[in-house]
Amino acid sequence: MSTPGFSPALVVLSVAIAMFASYTALDLAARARGIADGTIHSGTRALWITGAAVTMGGGIWSMHFIGMLAFEMGMPTAYDLGLTLQSFLIAVGVTGAAFAWVGRKGARRHAEWLAGPLMGLGIALMHYTGMAAMRMPGHISYDPTLVAASIAIAVVASTTALWLAFRHNSLAEKLAAALLMGLAVAGMHYTGMAAATFSGDEHVHAGADTVSAAPQTLAFAVTGATFLILFIGMLAIAIDQHRIQGELLASEARFRAAIEAVSGVLWTNDAQGRMVGPQPGWSAITGQTPDEYRDFGWADAVHPDDSAPSIAAWNDTVAARKTFVFEHRVRVKEGGYRHYAIRAVPVLNRDGSIREWVGVHTDITAQREAEAELRESNEEIQRYAYIVSHDLRAPLVNIMGFTSELAETRVELQHALAGHPQAERIDAEFGEALGFIGAAVTRMERLIAAILKLSREGRRRFEPEPLDMSAVIRRLADANQHQADSQQAVVTVTPGMPEIVADRLAVEQIFGNLLDNALKYLDPARPGRITVSAQAIGTERVRFSVADNGRGILRNDHVRVFELFRRSGTQDRPGEGIGLAHVKALVRALGGRIDLESEPGRGSTFTVTLPRGASMEHAAAPLSIAAE
Incomplete structure (x- = not known):
């Protein structure tokens, strides 16, 4: 009988499988979080969760199985098929439940505080169920302290890994989560193995429902199946990433088309409001090179009267972290200045800090020129209205004066025509004519007064x-x-x-x-x-x-x-x-x-x-x- 120990190659293989499976599964599960943000359809959530559960559960189980195969006890060993299958289902079930809880729609902050312990306890249960599946001529006893330590390792590390995977998105943090999860599974397994003491007994037999083979053969078989599962998971990630990339490219194309449709150019600044990196849009309108527009060099292309106010307003906006709305004149590469309306918004990181600023310069020269012409036209019309209405007052006053004289003449005519057979008719027609003239004069006087009022209002400045x-x-x-x-x-x-x-x-x-x-x-x-x-x-x-x-x-x-x-x-x-x-x-x-x-x-x-x-x-x- 050989001395008990571990096969270094199989130990390394088991830890590598645990880390690789953890990265793949955590990436798959994190995609299910998109349902909470409305970025993926609800029908795909179950597929991502299922894939993550099979990948993680299968990877954990494979690591556990290969880890047990790595232990060379010096006695023949077989495995109960029923308990072995049960340990696999436990691994898949608990990881799926944990991922579903954390990635569900409307999941609150710190949801991993429930999902993490659930996953950790499931890993431990899977491990000790798998240990119970071992059939050998001997018995297994456990050190309670090391058993508790193995469970604690699984719970703490699982909780931390879920927090990293579902609260952050950078590649470094995903790798850290996978590394931690892989070490947690391996640490739990080998701590649990250290808690076990094997004693020989020649009267214990494997039984009928068992499987046995050379450790290397079983290890390679399990590894092959595991890597097939992981390959399918990575392929799904690649396909989804290609879909996301296509959507991003289409969205960017639509955005750039929209900018062009409104005669605008797109530019970006860093978090401090400085222009950095290539800015093809800004170069296209100003002709400035990257060295010329870097930092606040862009202000050199702004009209001298607008440059200082533009920089001051921009700095105030960056400090206040609000939307920038401004207007200034820019020297274009063809020569001369054109009017541009500016609107820029901060792009925030998940922690609320500013990652960059995205802005648009929209050419409004034609609009400003039309407005200037309209103002000039309005001013001319107002002056014309004032002059015309003022000049109309003079003949209107004369008409009103002569109408009064005609009214006096009517009295004289009444006396002169006294006794004349047509006197009454002439007087009635004369009075009716005077009434029409008076009404028309009164209306004309009101209209002229109204025009003068509007003209005076047009020259008044608002306060x-x-x-x-x-x-x-x-x-x-x-x-x-x-x-x-x-x-x-x-x-x-x-x-x-x-x-x-x-x-x-x-x-x-x-x-x-x-x-x-x-x-x-x-x-x-x-x-x-x-x-x-x-x-x-x-x-x-x-x-x-x-x-x-x-x-x-x-x-x-x-x-x-x-x-x-x-x-x-x-x-x-x-x-x-x-x-x-x-x-x-x-x-x-x-x-x-x-x-x-x-x-x-x-x-x-x-x-x-x-x-x-x-x-x-x-x-x-x-x-x-x-x-x-």
């Missing part, structure tokens, strides 16, 4: 200030209280409206006109109800609604009511048709928009959406009446 919108609109409603009472109407202003920063006079004119119109066009058949409310839209805009139960407006007239000097519906209320046109111009000048929903007989709702804060562009923008 943004914080506004308590509930208080502002409440004061406007109180100013119309007499009109509301006379029509038995109730005006409700929702308290606690979001504050905005805007020109007070412009805001008062907007909502003053809307409240006045709502009261003016109520339905006399029912009590009037007017409600002003507001709702925050994200963090940058507020939507205000002025709703009434008045006459309503035909759908075909929803657009024309905002046109200058255009009105809709029954013309039984005074007005020149400039109120809503003025409101729309003011809303646009403040950087917002106005919409209308209305139905005859049910009422109207005017919705005004305004920015929370005044932008540089709209704070100084003149009022546009030409675009209405």
Whole structure:
């Protein structure tokens, strides 16, 4: 009988199998975590978990079996088929349960604290079941202390390995998890083997349901089967990785196509906001080389007036870790400067730290040029409107003066034609003509006054200030209280409206006109109800609604009511048709928009959406009446 010991080659083989199987299985199981993030379809989760369980369970079992074959006891040994199969099923079952628990949808943090002990206990149970399957002419006794140590090794190492595999994604951490798991399985096995004491007994026989062969033959057979399983697992990983790579390439292609569709270029900066590495997009528009745009060298291509503000705004954004939104002029390689809108966002690591910045420069030169032309056109129209309306006042005053003289002449004609048979007819026609002239003059005077008012508003510069919108609109409603009472109407202003920063006079004119119109066009058949409310839209805009139960407006007239000097519906209320046109111009000048929903007989709702804060562009923008 030879001296008991271990075959070094089989020991090394068993540990290698444990590590290789651990890496493959942990990678397969980690892919099931994608179900929790919505990155893979739920139907594939069970396949990944099953593959991980078979790979890990089979690898652990193979390591255990080869490890026992490595032990040379100096006596013939066989294995009970039933218990051996049972030990394999235990290994697959407990690892599958552990992976399913950690990788399930909605798994909470520290789920490995339950899955790790489960896997460790399963490994230990598999080991001692496999030991019980040994059939030899002798008995096995165990040292309780070493048995407990082997179980502790399995539990602690399994928990740690699961934490590494399911909480991190780098290759180094995956390798560390596999190394730790492989050592845990091997450590548990050989500690358990050290806990066993074998005593010979010539009267103990293997039995009928056993298998025996040379240790090397069994080891090679088990190793071959194990590596076949691991090869299938690695092949599945490779196929899935190829699929993911294809999706990433397609996504990148779509993203780059989208950037090109909006005349933009893509660039990246490091976590500190410095431009590093190749930036083909930036080079394409500026002609700068990598050495020229490195770090903050890109600022050399920015217009001198915009360079310092761009760097200051960028540094503030990097420090605040927020989205960068800016605009500046860039010197292009063809010569000259073009306007670019910039938007950049931080890309975060799992621990919340910034990995890099991804930004887009979008060419808005054509838009800015069109806006400049439009502003110039508006200014010319406003000057023209002011001149024309001012010059029209002089002949209108003359007409009004001569009309007064004609009224006096009418009295003289009455005396001169006294007793004439046609005197009454002539006087009636004369009076009717004077009435038409007076009405036309009065209307013309109101229209000229309205044009002058719009022209003066167009030259006024806005002065943004914080506004308590509930208080502002409440004061406007109180100013119309007499009109509301006379029509038995109730005006409700929702308290606690979001504050905005805007020109007070412009805001008062907007909502003053809307409240006045709502009261003016109520339905006399029912009590009037007017409600002003507001709702925050994200963090940058507020939507205000002025709703009434008045006459309503035909759908075909929803657009024309905002046109200058255009009105809709029954013309039984005074007005020149400039109120809503003025409101729309003011809303646009403040950087917002106005919409209308209305139905005859049910009422109207005017919705005004305004920015929370005044932008540089709209704070100084003149009022546009030409675009209405």
